[in-house]
Amino acid sequence: MEQACLQEWSRYTxxxxxxxxxxxxxxxxxxSWALGSVDIIWAWVWDxxxxxxxxxxRMVPPDPTHLGAILEALWDTVNLATIATAxxxxxxxxxxxxxxxxxxxxxxxxxxGRFILVSSRSVNTIIWALLFVAIFGPGIVAGIVxxxxxxxxxxxxxxxEAIEEIDxxxxxxxxxxxxxxxxxxxxxxxxxxxxxxxxxSILRWDINLRxxxxxxxxxxxxxxxxxxxxxxxxxxxxxxxxxxxxxxxVVVGEVVSSYLRRRIL
Amino acid sequence: xxxxxxxxxxxxxxxxVLKDLELEVPGEEVVSVIGSSGAGKSTLLRCINRLVxxxxxxxxxxxxxxxxxxxxxxxxGRRRIGMVFQSFNLxxxxxxxxxxxxxxxxxxxxxxxxxxxxxxxxxxxxxxLMERVGIAHYADKRADELSGGERQRVGVIxxxxxxxxxxxxDEPTASLDPKTSEQIMTLLRDLARExxxxxxxxxxxxxxxxxxxxRIVGMRYGRIIFDxxxxxxxxxxxxxxxxxxxxxxxxxxxxxx
Amino acid sequence: xxxxxxxxxxxxxxANPVLRYGLYAAVLVYIVVTLSxxxxxxxxxxxxxxxxxxxxxxxxxxxxxxxxxxxxxxxESLKIAILATVGGVLLSVPIAFMAARNIxxxxxxxxxxxxxxxARSFHPVIVAIIFVKAVGFGPFAGxxxxxxxxxxxVAxxxxERIEEIDxxxxxxxKAAGASFLPTLFYAVFPQxxxxxxxxxxxxxxxxxxxxxxxxxxxxxxxxxxxxxxFGRYDYDFALAxxxxxxxxxxxxxxxSGAIRxxxx
Numbered sequence: 001m002e003q004a005c006l007q008e009w010s011r012y013t014x015x016x017x018x019x020x021x022x023x024x025x026x027x028x029x030x031x032s033w034a035l036g037s038v039d040i041i042w043a044w045v046w047d048x049x050x051x052x053x054x055x056x057x058r059m060v061p062p063d064p065t066h067l068g069a070i071l072e073a074l075w076d077t078v079n080l081a082t083i084a085t086a087x088x089x090x091x092x093x094x095x096x097x098x099x100x101x102x103x104x105x106x107x108x109x110x111x112x113g114r115f116i117l118v119s120s121r122s123v124n125t126i127i128w129a130l131l132f133v134a135i136f137g138p139g140i141v142a143g144i145v146x147x148x149x150x151x152x153x154x155x156x157x158x159x160x161e162a163i164e165e166i167d168x169x170x171x172x173x174x175x176x177x178x179x180x181x182x183x184x185x186x187x188x189x190x191x192x193x194x195x196x197x198x199x200x201s202i203l204r205w206d207i208n209l210r211x212x213x214x215x216x217x218x219x220x221x222x223x224x225x226x227x228x229x230x231x232x233x234x235x236x237x238x239x240x241x242x243x244x245x246x247x248x249x250v251v252v253g254e255v256v257s258s259y260l261r262r263r264i265l
Numbered sequence: 266x267x268x269x270x271x272x273x274x275x276x277x278x279x280x281x282v283l284k285d286l287e288l289e290v291p292g293e294e295v296v297s298v299i300g301s302s303g304a305g306k307s308t309l310l311r312c313i314n315r316l317v318x319x320x321x322x323x324x325x326x327x328x329x330x331x332x333x334x335x336x337x338x339x340x341x342g343r344r345r346i347g348m349v350f351q352s353f354n355l356x357x358x359x360x361x362x363x364x365x366x367x368x369x370x371x372x373x374x375x376x377x378x379x380x381x382x383x384x385x386x387x388x389x390x391x392x393x394l395m396e397r398v399g400i401a402h403y404a405d406k407r408a409d410e411l412s413g414g415e416r417q418r419v420g421v422i423x424x425x426x427x428x429x430x431x432x433x434x435d436e437p438t439a440s441l442d443p444k445t446s447e448q449i450m451t452l453l454r455d456l457a458r459e460x461x462x463x464x465x466x467x468x469x470x471x472x473x474x475x476x477x478x479x480r481i482v483g484m485r486y487g488r489i490i491f492d493x494x495x496x497x498x499x500x501x502x503x504x505x506x507x508x509x510x511x512x513x514x515x516x517x518x519x520x521x522x
Numbered sequence: 523x524x525x526x527x528x529x530x531x532x533x534x535x536x537a538n539p540v541l542r543y544g545l546y547a548a549v550l551v552y553i554v555v556t557l558s559x560x561x562x563x564x565x566x567x568x569x570x571x572x573x574x575x576x577x578x579x580x581x582x583x584x585x586x587x588x589x590x591x592x593x594x595x596x597x598e599s600l601k602i603a604i605l606a607t608v609g610g611v612l613l614s615v616p617i618a619f620m621a622a623r624n625i626x627x628x629x630x631x632x633x634x635x636x637x638x639x640x641a642r643s644f645h646p647v648i649v650a651i652i653f654v655k656a657v658g659f660g661p662f663a664g665x666x667x668x669x670x671x672x673x674x675x676v677a678x679x680x681x682e683r684i685e686e687i688d689x690x691x692x693x694x695x696k697a698a699g700a701s702f703l704p705t706l707f708y709a710v711f712p713q714x715x716x717x718x719x720x721x722x723x724x725x726x727x728x729x730x731x732x733x734x735x736x737x738x739x740x741x742x743x744x745x746x747x748x749x750x751x752f753g754r755y756d757y758d759f760a761l762a763x764x765x766x767x768x769x770x771x772x773x774x775x776x777x778s779g780a781i782r783x784x785x786x
Contacts, residue, residue: 031608034601039742040662048657048666055656079556122768124735126647130752135574137566173354173420176314177427178343178371183378187367191358214647217739221561227648231655239652247643362530381532389528405533 063237120153140221347424368426610672641674661742
């Protein structure tokens with residue numbers, strides 16, 4: 001009897017095994033439900049590799065005819081991202097201030113601050129862009145405002161957390177000196193939050209550079225407008241040229257932002 | 266002259282941390298407050314400039330009742346009380362000069378504070394004091410580049426920049442090595458004499474307390490149980506200050522009541 | 523005693539004055555040039571306020587009348603997210619092994635890294651619009667897009683995790699004479715399994731977010747419903763959809779956070 005026990009070994013107890021199988025079964029069920037009911041024409045799926053290959057063949061070689069216009073749009077894209085980031089940084093400061101528990105004046109302002117952060121963060125840039133294109137008309141202004149609205153939540157959240165994590169001791173020391181509230185913020189809180197402030201701003205600029213490449217697809221300016229135009233006219237060689245330009249922009253953005261991070265921090 | 270009368274501090278509904286405390290610090294003497302952790306030394310010091318809000322009692326500094334001050338007057342009042350902290354409480358990322366000048370924040374305009382254009386006489390005084398303690402050449406360094414002893418010198422000068430009427434030091438040497446700790450204590454004593462400034466020092470090291478102060482106050486569980494010249498601090502007195510555990514002490518009180 | 527100096531200035535951020543003022547000038551020139559050359563149609567922008575008024579007037583109260591459409595769109599987004607996560611995670615495993623320096627041979631390693639870099643470079647919306655053109659409108663394009671998106675994230679982090687594994691068990695297995703695949707199963711998988719499950723759940727959450735967006739350019743799901751509502755000036759329906767998207771995102775973030783906390 002004892003020997004029989006020792007001859008069998010399994011990794012899991014029966015109950016563990018049961019829970020594991022239950023999870024697997026549930027996952028399989030969910031996936032087969034999704035697979036069975038999703039609205040896909042399967043003939044297209046089997047055809048997809050051929051279609052992709054065909055599209056790819058039509059894209060090479062990239063066509064540099066409109067390189068001038070592409071570079072100009074690229075420059076607009078950079079400016080769009082930069083201006084929007086700068087504006088968002090300025091607007092995020094007061095939001096972070098009232099959304100941080102240790103600096104917010106009262107419970108109402110804390111609640112307002114958090115509401116601004118959540119609503120800004122949970123709506124994607126593209127959805128903001130749809131709204132602002134409807135308001136300001138197609139163009140770069142809608143893009144700037146859309147990026148700005150999305151960035152305030154991101155910057156405000158991270159800055160607010162940085163404010164909540166500061167060392168409270170210098171604050172106490174300056175209060176003991178008889179400094180006013182504003183001066184305490186200026187001398188004890190601002191210097192402590194400064195590194196995060198720069199790091200977060202640079203990070204967001206990098207993200208915004210990527211996001212601003214797609215704004216044009218909903219009409220909100222930048223390189224995406226040219227991409228959309230080329231796709232609409234089936235000018236696939238120009239499409240690939242624009243895609244190369246976007247990769248270059250993203251890489252340059254990453255290099256610049258990592259250089260700035262190293263220089264400033 | 267600092268007069269504390271009937272000071273009580275109670276956190277929440279628990280036992281008070283300070284129990285009906287009386288203390289008078291006249292003129293220019295260095296007073297050391299000793300006692301085990303939890304005796305209420307730090308709370309006592311923080312009640313004086315109301316970093317901790319006293320529950321009841323009065324604290325009078327040269328005729329001003331600090332417990333009665335409103336928010337704005339308290340700020341002006343705090344300029345008259347310098348404070349030195351155990352962990353220095355400097356702003357690490359600011360220069361030494363900015364840290365020193367932050368002692369003047371209660372006096373200068375917001376614009377001057379923002380642009381770092383400090384009044385000429387403030388800068389002159391800062392350099393004089395920094396030279397006095399040997400850190401003038403660090404004026405442009407960031408505070409976190411300095412050693413512990415140098416940082417505490419910055420802390421002391423920040424407090425002196427206020428031109429205070431009294432200096433409070435909360436365990437000013439507890440984060441320092443013995444040699445540096447002695448230097449800082451010497452400095453506090455000498456500066457107190459030069460500037461004719463009363464000083465209250467919370468301190469753990471009884472030998473330093475004996476060596477550097479004019480008077481020693483012993484606290485136990487929120488009460489002052491010893492108050493005399495350093496020479497009078499006998500072994501028996503020491504034993505009484507440092508013996509027992511709070512719980513036992515409370516029980517004795519309960520039985521007595 | 524010498525009289526102390528009464529002058530002090532904070533040391534400037536950039537010590538070299540030429541560089542400092544050069545930088546100030548450059549920033550100033552940049553601002554002036556960009557603001558004057560940006561292609562902005564001020565006349566159109568100035569109508570913004572009245573238009574905003576009209577849009578918000580039209581959006582309130584949000585309309586849930588066509589909730590059938592809303593639910594269909596949302597369910598489609600959910601299916602897209604689930605299938606893309608399964609596909610993306612399954613594909614990520616071999617790619618991650620290819621892109622792990624301690625497992626793969628050098629040429630394979632470069633191929634793996636290249637796949638990850640390309641997958642990460644493009645915003646999902648751009649990937650989506652290409653797939654829409656290649657395989658047509660609808661959820662299939664959305665699934666392909668998010669598979670690419672998932673590979674970019676999951677394969678990258680998984681590869682980093684694989685590079686950090688403890689080499690001890692691998693050596694022990696090799697010493698016991700095990701071949702490549704059993705070594706993988708017994709010495710490597712147990713070390714990365716937990717991370718992989720956490721990543722998958724996180725990716726399901728982020729695919730759900732992204733699926734709302736890629737729909738706007740025609741890749742199916744709730745995003746398509748939203749884009750349609752906007753296109754037809756049904757602002758009250760659009761607001762209802764946006765509210766549902768935000769609500770679902772908040773819930774899915776909370777759920778995925780809770781699950782990952784329990785697993786970890």
